[in-house]
Amino acid sequence: xxxxxxxxxxxxxxxxxxxxxxxxxxxxxxxxxxxxxxxxxxxxxxxxxxxxxxxxxxxxxxxxxxxxxxxxxxxxxxxxxxxxxxxxxxxxxxxxxxxxxxxxxxxxxxxxxxxxxxxxxxxxxxxxxxxxxxxxxxxxxxxxxxxxxxxxxxxxxxxxxxxxxxxxx
Amino acid sequence: xxxxxxxxxxxxxxxxxxxxxxxxxxxxxxxxxxxxxxxxxxxxxxxxxxxxxxxxxxxxxxxxxxxxxxxxxxxxxxxxxxxxxxxxxxxxxxxxxxxxxxxxxxxxxxxxxxxxxxxxxxxxxxxxxxxxxxxxxxxxxxxxxxxxxxxxxxxxxxxxxxxxxxxxxxxxxxxxxxxxxxxxxxxxxxxxxxxxxxxxxxxxxxxxxxxxxxxxxxxxxxxxxxxxxxxxxxxxxxxxxxxxxxxxxxxxxxxxxxxxxxxxxxxxxxxxxxxxxxxxxxxxxxxxxxxxxxxxxxxxxxx
Numbered sequence: 292x293x294x295x296x297x298x299x300x301x302x303x304x305x306x307x308x309x310x311x312x313x314x315x316x317x318x319x320x321x322x323x324x325x326x327x328x329x330x331x332x333x334x335x336x337x338x339x340x341x342x343x344x345x346x347x348x349x350x351x352x353x354x355x356x357x358x359x360x361x362x363x364x365x366x367x368x369x370x371x372x373x374x375x376x377x378x379x380x381x382x383x384x385x386x387x388x389x390x391x392x393x394x395x396x397x398x399x400x401x402x403x404x405x406x407x408x409x410x411x412x413x414x415x416x417x418x419x420x421x422x423x424x425x426x427x428x429x430x431x432x433x434x435x436x437x438x439x440x441x442x443x444x445x446x447x448x449x450x451x452x453x454x455x456x457x458x459x460x
Numbered sequence: 461x462x463x464x465x466x467x468x469x470x471x472x473x474x475x476x477x478x479x480x481x482x483x484x485x486x487x488x489x490x491x492x493x494x495x496x497x498x499x500x501x502x503x504x505x506x507x508x509x510x511x512x513x514x515x516x517x518x519x520x521x522x523x524x525x526x527x528x529x530x531x532x533x534x535x536x537x538x539x540x541x542x543x544x545x546x547x548x549x550x551x552x553x554x555x556x557x558x559x560x561x562x563x564x565x566x567x568x569x570x571x572x573x574x575x576x577x578x579x580x581x582x583x584x585x586x587x588x589x590x591x592x593x594x595x596x597x598x599x600x601x602x603x604x605x606x607x608x609x610x611x612x613x614x615x616x617x618x619x620x621x622x623x624x625x626x627x628x629x630x631x632x633x634x635x636x637x638x639x640x641x642x643x644x645x646x647x648x649x650x651x652x653x654x655x656x657x658x659x660x661x662x663x664x665x666x667x668x669x670x671x672x673x674x675x676x677x678x679x680x681x682x683x684x685x686x687x688x689x690x691x692x693x694x695x696x697x698x699x700x701x702x703x704x705x706x707x708x709x710x711x712x713x714x715x716x717x718x719x720x721x722x723x724x725x726x727x728x729x730x731x732x733x734x735x736x737x738x739x740x741x742x743x744x745x746x747x748x749x750x751x752x753x754x755x756x757x758x759x760x761x762x763x
Contacts, residue, residue, distance in 0.1 A: 310510055313514070314517075315514070315522070316588075317589075319522060342469035350480070353480075354483075358503035359507045360587060360588075360593070364484040364488045365483050365484065366482075369476070370477060370481070373477065374477075377473045380469065411484075424660050
Protein backbone atom coordinates (compact mmCIF):
# COMPACT_ATOMS: atom_id res chain seq x y z
CA UNK A 292 0.00 0.00 0.00
CA UNK A 293 1.40 3.37 -1.02
CA UNK A 294 1.60 5.98 1.68
CA UNK A 295 0.38 9.08 -0.20
CA UNK A 296 1.65 11.58 2.36
CA UNK A 297 5.14 10.13 2.39
CA UNK A 298 5.21 9.92 -1.40
CA UNK A 299 4.23 13.59 -1.70
CA UNK A 300 6.87 14.50 0.88
CA UNK A 301 9.47 12.58 -1.11
CA UNK A 302 8.53 14.30 -4.37
CA UNK A 303 8.56 17.70 -2.65
CA UNK A 304 11.92 16.95 -1.04
CA UNK A 305 13.52 15.86 -4.31
CA UNK A 306 12.16 18.86 -6.24
CA UNK A 307 13.21 21.14 -3.38
CA UNK A 308 16.74 19.76 -3.60
CA UNK A 309 16.74 20.40 -7.35
CA UNK A 310 15.59 23.96 -6.75
CA UNK A 311 18.26 24.57 -4.10
CA UNK A 312 20.89 23.14 -6.46
CA UNK A 313 19.92 25.39 -9.37
CA UNK A 314 19.39 28.57 -7.34
CA UNK A 315 21.41 28.69 -4.09
CA UNK A 316 24.29 26.48 -5.22
CA UNK A 317 24.23 28.15 -8.61
CA UNK A 318 25.53 31.22 -6.74
CA UNK A 319 27.43 29.74 -3.81
CA UNK A 320 30.50 27.93 -5.09
CA UNK A 321 33.94 27.35 -3.68
CA UNK A 322 36.60 27.40 -6.36
CA UNK A 323 33.84 27.10 -8.95
CA UNK A 324 32.59 23.84 -7.43
CA UNK A 325 29.30 23.43 -5.58
CA UNK A 326 27.95 20.54 -3.51
CA UNK A 327 25.51 18.24 -5.26
CA UNK A 328 22.41 18.49 -3.12
CA UNK A 329 20.32 16.35 -5.43
CA UNK A 330 22.68 13.39 -5.05
CA UNK A 331 22.61 13.99 -1.30
CA UNK A 332 18.80 13.89 -1.34
CA UNK A 333 18.93 10.60 -3.24
CA UNK A 334 21.44 9.20 -0.72
CA UNK A 335 19.39 10.23 2.32
CA UNK A 336 16.21 8.89 0.74
CA UNK A 337 17.99 5.58 0.12
CA UNK A 338 18.76 5.33 3.85
CA UNK A 339 15.19 4.52 4.58
CA UNK A 340 13.32 3.58 1.41
CA UNK A 341 12.87 0.18 -0.17
CA UNK A 342 15.40 -0.56 -2.89
CA UNK A 343 12.85 -0.37 -5.71
CA UNK A 344 11.34 2.87 -4.43
CA UNK A 345 14.75 4.47 -3.94
CA UNK A 346 15.85 3.59 -7.48
CA UNK A 347 12.61 4.78 -9.08
CA UNK A 348 12.79 8.07 -7.18
CA UNK A 349 16.47 8.49 -8.11
CA UNK A 350 15.77 7.73 -11.76
CA UNK A 351 12.87 10.22 -11.84
CA UNK A 352 14.74 13.11 -10.22
CA UNK A 353 17.76 12.41 -12.44
CA UNK A 354 15.55 12.55 -15.51
CA UNK A 355 13.93 15.81 -14.32
CA UNK A 356 17.39 17.29 -13.62
CA UNK A 357 18.50 16.35 -17.14
CA UNK A 358 15.37 17.93 -18.61
CA UNK A 359 15.41 21.11 -16.57
CA UNK A 360 18.98 22.11 -15.86
CA UNK A 361 21.34 20.27 -18.14
CA UNK A 362 22.54 20.65 -21.69
CA UNK A 363 23.71 17.04 -21.56
CA UNK A 364 21.71 14.14 -22.95
CA UNK A 365 18.47 13.17 -21.24
CA UNK A 366 19.15 10.16 -19.07
CA UNK A 367 22.73 10.94 -18.00
CA UNK A 368 21.89 11.88 -14.42
CA UNK A 369 19.10 9.32 -14.36
CA UNK A 370 21.82 6.67 -14.83
CA UNK A 371 24.09 8.25 -12.22
CA UNK A 372 21.44 8.77 -9.54
CA UNK A 373 19.92 5.31 -10.05
CA UNK A 374 23.39 3.82 -9.65
CA UNK A 375 23.88 5.84 -6.46
CA UNK A 376 20.55 4.63 -5.08
CA UNK A 377 21.37 1.02 -6.00
CA UNK A 378 24.76 1.13 -4.27
CA UNK A 379 23.46 3.19 -1.33
CA UNK A 380 20.66 0.74 -0.52
CA UNK A 381 23.18 -2.10 -0.51
CA UNK A 382 25.67 -0.33 1.73
CA UNK A 383 23.42 1.69 4.04
CA UNK A 384 24.22 -0.51 7.02
CA UNK A 385 27.72 1.10 6.99
CA UNK A 386 26.05 4.42 7.89
CA UNK A 387 24.76 3.02 11.20
CA UNK A 388 28.01 3.73 13.04
CA UNK A 389 27.49 7.45 13.74
CA UNK A 390 27.66 10.92 12.19
CA UNK A 391 31.20 10.52 10.84
CA UNK A 392 30.35 7.20 9.27
CA UNK A 393 27.29 8.79 7.66
CA UNK A 394 29.47 11.62 6.31
CA UNK A 395 32.08 9.24 4.93
CA UNK A 396 29.40 7.02 3.42
CA UNK A 397 27.59 10.02 1.87
CA UNK A 398 30.90 11.25 0.44
CA UNK A 399 31.61 7.84 -1.09
CA UNK A 400 28.12 7.62 -2.58
CA UNK A 401 28.56 11.11 -4.04
CA UNK A 402 31.87 9.98 -5.51
CA UNK A 403 30.04 7.08 -7.18
CA UNK A 404 27.48 9.52 -8.63
CA UNK A 405 29.99 12.08 -9.92
CA UNK A 406 32.24 9.37 -11.35
CA UNK A 407 29.25 7.84 -13.16
CA UNK A 408 28.20 11.22 -14.61
CA UNK A 409 31.75 11.89 -15.83
CA UNK A 410 32.27 8.37 -17.18
CA UNK A 411 28.95 8.01 -19.02
CA UNK A 412 29.02 11.66 -20.12
CA UNK A 413 32.49 11.19 -21.60
CA UNK A 414 31.46 7.96 -23.34
CA UNK A 415 28.51 9.77 -24.92
CA UNK A 416 30.62 12.78 -25.92
CA UNK A 417 28.95 15.12 -23.42
CA UNK A 418 32.18 16.12 -21.67
CA UNK A 419 35.82 16.34 -22.57
CA UNK A 420 37.32 17.13 -19.19
CA UNK A 421 41.00 17.04 -18.50
CA UNK A 422 42.22 14.90 -15.61
CA UNK A 423 42.75 17.97 -13.44
CA UNK A 424 39.23 19.30 -13.85
CA UNK A 425 37.62 15.89 -13.44
CA UNK A 426 39.85 15.18 -10.42
CA UNK A 427 38.83 18.44 -8.70
CA UNK A 428 35.16 17.54 -9.08
CA UNK A 429 35.71 13.96 -7.95
CA UNK A 430 37.48 15.24 -4.85
CA UNK A 431 35.61 18.42 -3.90
CA UNK A 432 31.96 17.56 -4.54
CA UNK A 433 32.09 14.43 -2.29
CA UNK A 434 33.97 16.46 0.35
CA UNK A 435 31.33 19.20 0.32
CA UNK A 436 28.54 16.63 0.45
CA UNK A 437 30.26 14.84 3.34
CA UNK A 438 30.48 18.15 5.22
CA UNK A 439 26.78 18.79 4.66
CA UNK A 440 26.02 15.23 5.76
CA UNK A 441 27.81 15.92 9.07
CA UNK A 442 25.68 19.04 9.54
CA UNK A 443 22.56 17.00 8.83
CA UNK A 444 23.63 14.22 11.22
CA UNK A 445 20.72 14.69 13.66
CA UNK A 446 18.31 14.34 10.76
CA UNK A 447 20.02 11.23 9.39
CA UNK A 448 20.14 9.70 12.87
CA UNK A 449 16.39 10.04 13.05
CA UNK A 450 16.11 8.47 9.60
CA UNK A 451 18.26 5.56 10.71
CA UNK A 452 16.30 5.14 13.92
CA UNK A 453 13.14 5.04 11.84
CA UNK A 454 14.68 2.41 9.57
CA UNK A 455 15.07 0.07 12.47
CA UNK A 456 11.28 -0.01 12.45
CA UNK A 457 9.64 -0.39 9.08
CA UNK A 458 11.73 0.17 5.95
CA UNK A 459 10.30 1.89 2.97
CA UNK A 460 7.23 3.44 1.59
CA UNK B 461 23.25 -8.92 1.59
CA UNK B 462 20.90 -11.85 1.97
CA UNK B 463 17.92 -9.48 2.14
CA UNK B 464 18.61 -8.44 -1.50
CA UNK B 465 19.10 -11.95 -2.90
CA UNK B 466 15.45 -12.51 -3.69
CA UNK B 467 14.32 -8.96 -4.25
CA UNK B 468 13.44 -7.30 -7.52
CA UNK B 469 15.96 -4.53 -7.24
CA UNK B 470 18.56 -5.99 -9.62
CA UNK B 471 16.12 -6.56 -12.52
CA UNK B 472 14.66 -3.09 -11.86
CA UNK B 473 18.15 -1.55 -11.81
CA UNK B 474 19.03 -3.22 -15.12
CA UNK B 475 15.70 -2.12 -16.64
CA UNK B 476 16.19 1.50 -15.56
CA UNK B 477 19.74 1.47 -16.91
CA UNK B 478 18.54 0.17 -20.27
CA UNK B 479 15.77 2.79 -20.43
CA UNK B 480 18.21 5.58 -19.55
CA UNK B 481 20.81 4.45 -22.10
CA UNK B 482 18.14 4.21 -24.81
CA UNK B 483 16.88 7.70 -23.90
CA UNK B 484 20.42 9.07 -24.02
CA UNK B 485 21.10 7.49 -27.38
CA UNK B 486 17.86 8.83 -28.86
CA UNK B 487 18.52 12.30 -27.41
CA UNK B 488 22.09 12.42 -28.69
CA UNK B 489 21.08 11.20 -32.15
CA UNK B 490 18.10 13.55 -32.44
CA UNK B 491 20.41 16.56 -31.83
CA UNK B 492 17.93 18.51 -29.74
CA UNK B 493 14.84 17.91 -31.86
CA UNK B 494 11.77 15.71 -31.53
CA UNK B 495 9.72 14.41 -28.64
CA UNK B 496 12.51 14.46 -26.06
CA UNK B 497 13.19 18.11 -26.79
CA UNK B 498 9.50 18.81 -26.19
CA UNK B 499 9.80 17.03 -22.83
CA UNK B 500 12.87 19.13 -21.99
CA UNK B 501 11.15 22.40 -22.93
CA UNK B 502 7.98 21.43 -21.07
CA UNK B 503 9.88 20.58 -17.89
CA UNK B 504 11.87 23.82 -18.10
CA UNK B 505 8.66 25.80 -18.50
CA UNK B 506 7.15 24.14 -15.46
CA UNK B 507 10.07 24.74 -13.14
CA UNK B 508 11.21 28.19 -14.26
CA UNK B 509 8.55 30.05 -12.16
CA UNK B 510 9.79 28.16 -9.09
CA UNK B 511 13.37 29.05 -10.02
CA UNK B 512 12.38 32.71 -10.31
CA UNK B 513 10.92 32.62 -6.80
CA UNK B 514 13.93 30.68 -5.49
CA UNK B 515 16.37 33.19 -6.98
CA UNK B 516 14.37 36.09 -5.52
CA UNK B 517 14.74 34.52 -2.07
CA UNK B 518 18.34 33.37 -2.41
CA UNK B 519 19.86 36.41 -4.15
CA UNK B 520 19.51 38.95 -1.32
CA UNK B 521 20.91 36.46 1.21
CA UNK B 522 23.88 35.55 -0.98
CA UNK B 523 24.52 39.20 -1.77
CA UNK B 524 24.43 40.11 1.91
CA UNK B 525 26.92 37.37 2.79
CA UNK B 526 29.16 38.36 -0.13
CA UNK B 527 29.06 42.02 0.89
CA UNK B 528 29.89 41.20 4.52
CA UNK B 529 32.81 39.02 3.52
CA UNK B 530 34.06 41.64 1.07
CA UNK B 531 33.84 44.58 3.46
CA UNK B 532 37.51 44.34 4.54
CA UNK B 533 38.76 44.73 1.00
CA UNK B 534 36.31 47.43 -0.03
CA UNK B 535 38.58 50.35 0.90
CA UNK B 536 41.46 49.12 -1.23
CA UNK B 537 39.10 48.23 -4.02
CA UNK B 538 37.56 51.69 -3.81
CA UNK B 539 40.97 53.35 -4.23
CA UNK B 540 41.84 51.07 -7.13
CA UNK B 541 38.48 51.79 -8.75
CA UNK B 542 39.00 55.55 -8.42
CA UNK B 543 42.32 55.24 -10.20
CA UNK B 544 40.74 53.05 -12.84
CA UNK B 545 37.88 55.51 -13.24
CA UNK B 546 40.32 58.33 -13.89
CA UNK B 547 42.07 56.27 -16.55
CA UNK B 548 38.74 55.21 -18.05
CA UNK B 549 37.54 58.81 -18.22
CA UNK B 550 40.69 59.77 -20.08
CA UNK B 551 40.21 56.83 -22.46
CA UNK B 552 36.55 57.72 -22.88
CA UNK B 553 37.39 61.25 -23.91
CA UNK B 554 39.76 59.90 -26.55
CA UNK B 555 37.15 57.37 -27.72
CA UNK B 556 34.48 60.07 -27.96
CA UNK B 557 36.76 62.04 -30.25
CA UNK B 558 37.42 58.95 -32.40
CA UNK B 559 33.72 58.14 -32.46
CA UNK B 560 32.81 61.62 -33.61
CA UNK B 561 35.35 61.31 -36.41
CA UNK B 562 34.02 57.84 -37.30
CA UNK B 563 30.42 59.06 -37.42
CA UNK B 564 31.43 61.97 -39.62
CA UNK B 565 33.27 59.62 -41.98
CA UNK B 566 30.38 57.13 -42.02
CA UNK B 567 27.96 59.91 -42.79
CA UNK B 568 30.15 60.94 -45.68
CA UNK B 569 30.22 57.35 -46.97
CA UNK B 570 26.55 56.63 -46.20
CA UNK B 571 27.40 53.78 -43.82
CA UNK B 572 25.67 52.76 -40.62
CA UNK B 573 26.81 50.55 -37.81
CA UNK B 574 24.87 47.29 -37.87
CA UNK B 575 25.47 46.67 -34.18
CA UNK B 576 23.58 49.83 -33.27
CA UNK B 577 20.41 48.41 -34.84
CA UNK B 578 20.31 45.18 -32.90
CA UNK B 579 17.44 44.44 -30.57
CA UNK B 580 18.80 43.83 -27.08
CA UNK B 581 16.85 42.25 -24.28
CA UNK B 582 18.02 42.28 -20.69
CA UNK B 583 17.29 39.25 -18.54
CA UNK B 584 18.04 38.01 -15.04
CA UNK B 585 19.86 34.75 -14.40
CA UNK B 586 17.45 32.69 -12.31
CA UNK B 587 19.08 29.28 -12.36
CA UNK B 588 22.28 27.39 -12.88
CA UNK B 589 23.08 23.76 -13.29
CA UNK B 590 25.55 21.82 -11.16
CA UNK B 591 29.36 21.99 -11.16
CA UNK B 592 29.66 19.72 -14.17
CA UNK B 593 27.08 21.33 -16.39
CA UNK B 594 27.31 25.12 -16.42
CA UNK B 595 23.97 25.85 -18.10
CA UNK B 596 22.22 29.13 -17.13
CA UNK B 597 18.47 29.73 -16.97
CA UNK B 598 17.20 33.28 -17.61
CA UNK B 599 13.79 34.82 -16.98
CA UNK B 600 13.06 36.08 -20.51
CA UNK B 601 12.11 33.91 -23.45
CA UNK B 602 10.05 33.74 -26.60
CA UNK B 603 7.73 36.54 -25.46
CA UNK B 604 10.76 38.88 -25.62
CA UNK B 605 11.89 37.62 -29.01
CA UNK B 606 14.65 35.43 -27.53
CA UNK B 607 15.25 32.45 -29.76
CA UNK B 608 17.73 29.55 -29.81
CA UNK B 609 21.06 30.68 -31.21
CA UNK B 610 20.85 34.29 -30.09
CA UNK B 611 24.14 35.61 -28.66
CA UNK B 612 24.24 36.43 -24.95
CA UNK B 613 26.47 39.12 -23.43
CA UNK B 614 27.10 40.21 -19.88
CA UNK B 615 26.37 43.75 -18.72
CA UNK B 616 29.83 44.90 -19.82
CA UNK B 617 29.22 43.68 -23.36
CA UNK B 618 31.49 40.63 -23.05
CA UNK B 619 30.33 37.45 -24.75
CA UNK B 620 28.74 34.94 -22.36
CA UNK B 621 27.44 32.33 -24.81
CA UNK B 622 24.33 31.62 -26.82
CA UNK B 623 20.70 30.70 -26.22
CA UNK B 624 20.24 26.93 -26.31
CA UNK B 625 16.48 26.79 -25.87
CA UNK B 626 13.70 29.27 -25.20
CA UNK B 627 10.08 29.20 -24.16
CA UNK B 628 7.52 31.70 -22.95
CA UNK B 629 8.96 33.11 -19.75
CA UNK B 630 12.47 31.75 -19.91
CA UNK B 631 15.43 30.45 -21.83
CA UNK B 632 18.52 28.35 -21.31
CA UNK B 633 21.95 29.74 -22.10
CA UNK B 634 24.99 27.62 -22.80
CA UNK B 635 28.17 29.52 -21.84
CA UNK B 636 31.11 29.66 -24.25
CA UNK B 637 33.15 27.61 -21.81
CA UNK B 638 30.65 24.74 -22.18
CA UNK B 639 29.57 25.14 -25.81
CA UNK B 640 31.04 22.39 -27.97
CA UNK B 641 30.20 24.37 -31.12
CA UNK B 642 32.96 26.88 -30.34
CA UNK B 643 33.17 30.37 -31.82
CA UNK B 644 35.02 32.02 -34.70
CA UNK B 645 37.21 34.84 -33.42
CA UNK B 646 39.85 37.36 -34.42
CA UNK B 647 43.14 38.08 -32.66
CA UNK B 648 44.74 41.08 -34.23
CA UNK B 649 44.46 40.30 -37.94
CA UNK B 650 44.38 36.51 -37.52
CA UNK B 651 41.23 34.42 -37.65
CA UNK B 652 40.78 31.35 -35.50
CA UNK B 653 38.35 29.17 -33.60
CA UNK B 654 37.89 29.19 -29.87
CA UNK B 655 36.93 25.87 -28.30
CA UNK B 656 36.06 25.14 -24.67
CA UNK B 657 37.98 22.86 -22.40
CA UNK B 658 34.92 21.50 -20.70
CA UNK B 659 35.04 21.97 -16.98
CA UNK B 660 37.76 24.60 -17.29
CA UNK B 661 37.26 28.35 -17.15
CA UNK B 662 39.78 28.78 -19.97
CA UNK B 663 39.46 28.06 -23.69
CA UNK B 664 41.76 26.98 -26.50
CA UNK B 665 42.36 29.19 -29.53
CA UNK B 666 43.39 27.48 -32.78
CA UNK B 667 44.61 29.51 -35.72
CA UNK B 668 45.14 27.33 -38.78
CA UNK B 669 47.05 29.72 -41.00
CA UNK B 670 49.00 31.71 -38.50
CA UNK B 671 51.58 34.24 -39.57
CA UNK B 672 52.65 35.61 -36.21
CA UNK B 673 52.78 34.89 -32.51
CA UNK B 674 50.20 36.02 -29.97
CA UNK B 675 51.19 37.69 -26.71
CA UNK B 676 49.75 37.72 -23.20
CA UNK B 677 46.92 40.26 -23.02
CA UNK B 678 46.07 40.19 -26.73
CA UNK B 679 42.33 40.73 -27.09
CA UNK B 680 40.15 38.05 -28.66
CA UNK B 681 36.97 39.35 -30.32
CA UNK B 682 34.23 37.81 -32.42
CA UNK B 683 35.04 37.63 -36.10
CA UNK B 684 33.15 38.87 -39.12
CA UNK B 685 33.41 35.25 -40.32
CA UNK B 686 31.20 34.14 -37.43
CA UNK B 687 27.63 33.34 -38.40
CA UNK B 688 26.50 33.05 -34.80
CA UNK B 689 27.79 36.35 -33.36
CA UNK B 690 28.05 39.96 -34.54
CA UNK B 691 31.64 40.92 -35.21
CA UNK B 692 33.82 42.80 -32.76
CA UNK B 693 32.32 41.59 -29.48
CA UNK B 694 35.03 41.11 -26.81
CA UNK B 695 35.42 37.48 -25.78
CA UNK B 696 38.62 37.22 -23.76
CA UNK B 697 42.36 37.63 -23.70
CA UNK B 698 45.41 35.50 -24.34
CA UNK B 699 46.87 34.29 -21.05
CA UNK B 700 49.91 32.51 -22.41
CA UNK B 701 52.12 33.71 -25.26
CA UNK B 702 52.30 31.30 -28.15
CA UNK B 703 54.18 30.99 -31.42
CA UNK B 704 53.03 29.22 -34.60
CA UNK B 705 54.13 25.61 -34.99
CA UNK B 706 54.35 25.33 -38.75
CA UNK B 707 51.24 27.20 -39.84
CA UNK B 708 49.20 26.32 -36.79
CA UNK B 709 49.00 28.30 -33.60
CA UNK B 710 47.39 27.14 -30.38
CA UNK B 711 46.94 29.45 -27.40
CA UNK B 712 45.04 29.59 -24.12
CA UNK B 713 42.35 32.24 -23.75
CA UNK B 714 40.62 33.39 -20.59
CA UNK B 715 37.08 34.69 -21.24
CA UNK B 716 36.37 38.15 -19.82
CA UNK B 717 33.09 37.10 -18.27
CA UNK B 718 32.77 34.95 -15.16
CA UNK B 719 29.59 32.92 -15.49
CA UNK B 720 29.70 31.97 -11.80
CA UNK B 721 28.98 35.57 -10.81
CA UNK B 722 26.53 36.51 -13.55
CA UNK B 723 23.26 37.93 -12.30
CA UNK B 724 21.97 39.55 -15.48
CA UNK B 725 22.66 39.17 -19.18
CA UNK B 726 21.84 40.89 -22.46
CA UNK B 727 20.47 38.81 -25.33
CA UNK B 728 20.98 40.10 -28.87
CA UNK B 729 18.55 39.30 -31.68
CA UNK B 730 21.15 38.00 -34.11
CA UNK B 731 21.19 37.54 -37.00
CA UNK B 732 18.76 40.41 -37.58
CA UNK B 733 15.67 39.51 -39.58
CA UNK B 734 16.86 39.99 -43.18
CA UNK B 735 13.30 40.53 -44.47
CA UNK B 736 12.59 43.21 -41.90
CA UNK B 737 15.92 44.87 -42.58
CA UNK B 738 15.23 44.94 -46.32
CA UNK B 739 11.70 46.28 -45.85
CA UNK B 740 12.90 49.15 -43.75
CA UNK B 741 15.15 51.56 -45.56
CA UNK B 742 15.99 53.53 -42.44
CA UNK B 743 15.77 51.18 -39.46
CA UNK B 744 15.62 52.69 -36.02
CA UNK B 745 17.46 51.50 -32.95
CA UNK B 746 15.18 49.49 -30.68
CA UNK B 747 17.52 49.03 -27.78
CA UNK B 748 15.26 48.54 -24.79
CA UNK B 749 17.93 48.35 -22.13
CA UNK B 750 16.78 50.03 -18.96
CA UNK B 751 19.08 51.72 -16.49
CA UNK B 752 16.69 51.23 -13.62
CA UNK B 753 16.09 47.50 -13.82
CA UNK B 754 18.18 44.71 -15.22
CA UNK B 755 15.15 42.97 -16.68
CA UNK B 756 13.40 44.84 -19.47
CA UNK B 757 11.73 43.57 -22.57
CA UNK B 758 11.84 44.81 -26.10
CA UNK B 759 8.30 45.85 -26.79
CA UNK B 760 8.83 47.28 -30.24
CA UNK B 761 8.94 45.36 -33.45
CA UNK B 762 12.32 45.44 -35.09
CA UNK B 763 10.83 46.13 -38.52
